[in-house]
Amino acid sequence: MRVNFTVNGRPQEADDVWEGESLLYVLRERLGLPGSKNACEQGECGSCTVRLDGVPVCSCLVAAGQVEGRDVVTVEGLADFAKQRACGSTCGTPLDEAKQWAAKGQDSQTGEGTELSPIQQAFIDAGAVQCGFCTPGLLVAADEMLERNPNPTDADIREALSGNLCRCTGYEKIMDAVRLAAARQSEGV
Amino acid sequence: MDFLRPASWEEALAAKAEHPTAVPIAGGTDVMVEINFDHRRPEYLLDLNRVTDLTEWEVGQDSVRLGASVPYTRVMENLRAELPGLALASHTVASPQIRNRGGVGGNLGTASPAGDAHPALLAAGAEVEVESVRGSRLIPIDDFYTGVKRNALAPDELIRAVHIKKADGPQQYSKVGTRNAMVIAVCAFGLALHPETRTVRTGIGSAAPTPVRAKAAEEFLNAALEEGGFWDNGKIITPSVAKQFADLCAAACNPIDDVRGTASYRRHAVGIMARRTLTWTWESYRGTAARTEGVA
Numbered sequence: 124m125r126v127n128f129t130v131n132g133r134p135q136e137a138d139d140v141w142e143g144e145s146l147l148y149v150l151r152e153r154l155g156l157p158g159s160k161n162a163c164e165q166g167e168c169g170s171c172t173v174r175l176d177g178v179p180v181c182s183c184l185v186a187a188g189q190v191e192g193r194d195v196v197t198v199e200g201l202a203d204f205a206k207q208r209a210c211g212s213t214c215g216t217p218l219d220e221a222k223q224w225a226a227k228g229q230d231s232q233t234g235e236g237t238e239l240s241p242i243q244q245a246f247i248d249a250g251a252v253q254c255g256f257c258t259p260g261l262l263v264a265a266d267e268m269l270e271r272n273p274n275p276t277d278a279d280i281r282e283a284l285s286g287n288l289c290r291c292t293g294y295e296k297i298m299d300a301v302r303l304a305a306a307r308q309s310e311g312v
Numbered sequence: 313m314d315f316l317r318p319a320s321w322e323e324a325l326a327a328k329a330e331h332p333t334a335v336p337i338a339g340g341t342d343v344m345v346e347i348n349f350d351h352r353r354p355e356y357l358l359d360l361n362r363v364t365d366l367t368e369w370e371v372g373q374d375s376v377r378l379g380a381s382v383p384y385t386r387v388m389e390n391l392r393a394e395l396p397g398l399a400l401a402s403h404t405v406a407s408p409q410i411r412n413r414g415g416v417g418g419n420l421g422t423a424s425p426a427g428d429a430h431p432a433l434l435a436a437g438a439e440v441e442v443e444s445v446r447g448s449r450l451i452p453i454d455d456f457y458t459g460v461k462r463n464a465l466a467p468d469e470l471i472r473a474v475h476i477k478k479a480d481g482p483q484q485y486s487k488v489g490t491r492n493a494m495v496i497a498v499c500a501f502g503l504a505l506h507p508e509t510r511t512v513r514t515g516i517g518s519a520a521p522t523p524v525r526a527k528a529a530e531e532f533l534n535a536a537l538e539e540g541g542f543w544d545n546g547k548i549i550t551p552s553v554a555k556q557f558a559d560l561c562a563a564a565c566n567p568i569d570d571v572r573g574t575a576s577y578r579r580h581a582v583g584i585m586a587r588r589t590l591t592w593t594w595e596s597y598r599g600t601a602a603r604t605e606g607v608a
Contacts, residue, residue, distance in 0.1 A: 124315055142313040142357060143347045164348040166341055166410050167494055181409045184344040186337055188315040189361050264408070285493035286407020 128190045130154060131200025140187045147171045147182040149190075150197060158198035158259045169287030172260035173197045174204075179267045181286075198259035201266060205240035208270065242266045245304035246297075253291035261287045265301050273308055275301070316358045321443075324363055324470060327356075329445040332467035334358040338366065338381040339413035341406070342422045366417070366472070375478055377441070380417025380471045387416070395476055397483030397502050401432040404487045407494050417471045420456065423463040423522070430457070430523030431502030432485055434515030437477040444468040450475065457522035481505035482596035484589035487517075488573075488581045498573040501561070501585035505593045510534070510543050514586070519565035519578045529560035529586065546598045554587050561586035 126137045126149065137153045145164075150156045150173070159182055160170035166181040173182045174196040182195075196204050216224075239247075242265050252258050261284060268275060268283035275283070280301045289297060316334060318324035328334055334356035337343045346352035360366055366381035369391065376394050378387070384402035388411070392399040398416070405411050405428045419427040420440055439450040442465055451464050458464055465471070483504040489495030500517035512533050514526045536553045537543055562583035567575040 142315040143353070145344060145348065165345040166406065169407065169409060172409055178412045179409050180413050181341075183348060184340045184410075184413065186315070186340055186344060186347075186357060186359065188317060188357070189337070189340065189359050191317070283408060286409045288494075 124188060126187050126191055128192060129194045130156065131196055131203065137187070142186075142188060144187045145183045146173070146175075146185040146187055146190050146195070149187045150182060150195075156197050156199050160256055160259055162256070166286075167288070168257070168260075169264065169284075170257050170260040172263045172287065174263060174267060177267075179264050196263070198262055201243065201262060202238050202240040205242070205266060206238070240266060241307060242269065242301070242304045245307065246300045249296050249300035249303050251292060251296040251300035253289075257287055257289040257291075261289065261297060265297075265304070269301070269305055269308060273305065275305055277302075313354065314356045316356055317362060318358070318360070319362050321363050321365060321472070324358065324360060325443060325445050327358055328470050329468045331356045331358075336360055336421060336470060339383065339410075339415055339418050341410050341414040342418055342424075360470075367415075371478070375475045378416060378474045378476060380420075380473055381415045383413060383415050384411035394478045395432075395436065395483075396479050397432040397436050397485050397504055398429060398476060400483070400485035401428045401487075401500075401502065404428050404485070404489075404497075404500075416474050420463060420471055420474065421465075423457055423461050425457075425460060425520060425522055426497045426500075426518040427523065428487065428497060428500065428517070431500050431515030431517040432483070433474065433476060433502075434523055434525050435483065435502035435504040435513045436479065437504075437506075437513060439475045440464075440471060441473040441475060442466075442469045443472050444470070448472070454525065457524075460521045462522075479504065480509075481507040482593040482600075484592045486585040486589050488585070496572065499565075499567070499578045499581050499585075501582055501589055503586070503589040503593055505597055507543060507597065510538065512537070512590075514561060514564075516561065516565060516582055518572075519567040519582050521566065524564060524566075526561040526564035526586070529557050529564060532560055533557045533590075548598070549590065549594050554590055557590060558583040558587040 124140050126140050137149045150159050159173055162168045162170045164183045166184045171182045172179055176194050242262055246252055264284055264287055272279055316327045318327050335354040336358045338360045366379045368379045369382050370377045384405045387402045388399050416429045419429040433453050438453040440456050441450055456464050485502045487500040488498040497518040499519040502515035504513050512530055516524050562579045565579045565582050567578035569575050
């Protein structure tokens with residue numbers, strides 16, 4: 124079957140999708156967006172977390188056919204998503220700038236030269252990344268929490284990230300990163 | 313496999329009548345796990361996400377009509393006053409991501425003895441609204457669970473909503489697991505005080521082939537509370553009464569040994585949870601009663 128939906132603000136079309144396929148599989152294997160990670164395939168680990176119509180969900184538990192016509196944000200689109208949220212409806216690309224637009228390479232291997240969302244920068248600055256496998260899911264979940272709750276308590280952070288497993292860090296640096304992002308957000312940095 | 317996408321409830325019923333083997337999928341938190349692990353290859357998947365009425369709820373005079381696909385997150389956010397037991401149970405479901413998708417209809421459809429909503433529904437008192445092209449009916453929650461992962465649905469029926477009695481007194485919910493989040497219940501217990509009828513109702517999860525009420529325990533406690541005038545005098549429940557209640561709740565279990573816990577552990581834990589939830593709810597009832605008296 125064919126599935127049409129929006130990913131990170133762009134209309135996408137996936138063909139030859141098997142009816143039992145998950146959204147995660149479509150993102151990774153058909154749309155070339157491997158940021159959302161595939162680990163447990165049963166909603167236990169949160170590494171495949173994406174926003175579906177704004178709501179954080181495990182993409183491994185969403186059937187591909189269920190996203191027809193809907194809006195998905197993955198970690199790949201998090202920086203743009205956060206930027207648009209920050210400047211509301213007033214921001215966009217000015218006409219002059221748009222006219223001069225040209226495709227340029229982005230260093231997707233290391234992320235250098237790519238703009239990051241505040242939560243991504245905070246994870247780097249706080250050293251909240253070790254093997255990195257859980258990071259995309261944590262970023263999406265943490266970003267959504269900060270959108271909903273700009274001044275979270277430690278309990279709020281733990282609750283919001285309770286569906287994301289990390290086996291490297293012991294979570295302390297992750298907590299630091301989210302606190303840092305919250306503090307920067309409230310200072311308007 | 314075919315993917316059926318009805319745009320309305322009527323279309324969904326027609327599709328289910330035409331393909332009774334179709335597996336309904338809403339939040340997908342049970343169905344997709346089975347598909348991902350190759351445990352299930354249904355001929356038809358019946359997607360209910362486009363049937364938007366299923367995500368709505370109405371608060372009525374005596375009960376809440378909760379659409380089958382209302383996510384647990386909504387129950388926690390919006391129905392804590394009306395359905396405190398179910399709201400507490402919802403909070404123990406998995407993680408935010410799962411609670412954003414899963415709902416009570418799926419819990420009932422799967423009918424796992426470990427489903428988190430069941431003890432709360434049994435304790436509050438509920439009816440399941442099911443429908444097919446042949447018509448609609450309300451199944452009392454006590455008759456709904458028929459076996460391990462079996463329920464009273466006919467092959468052509470779909471769960472539309474659950475009618476849950478609004479709380480007329482304190483309700484509590486307790487669950488045993490290895491951590492707070494992302495855990496399937498080793499066992500669970502729900503308790504609701506119903507001061508209007510001067511009764512207590514219970515629900516036990518994951519300690520018998522189906523979710524069950526501890527009816528002998530309820531009868532004992534109802535009689536003991538009546539006899540001692542507890543509903544009126546608001547006294548602390550006698551420890552011997554609480555202990556007898558806990559023992560009868562443990563006796564209502566018919567558990568098995570499995571990877572999550574042994575049968576004897578489950579019986580023991582249900583007894584403890586019964587005593588604790590009784591104490592919590594009763595303290596809350598006494599507190600309310602005392603405040604009312606003070607004002608009057």
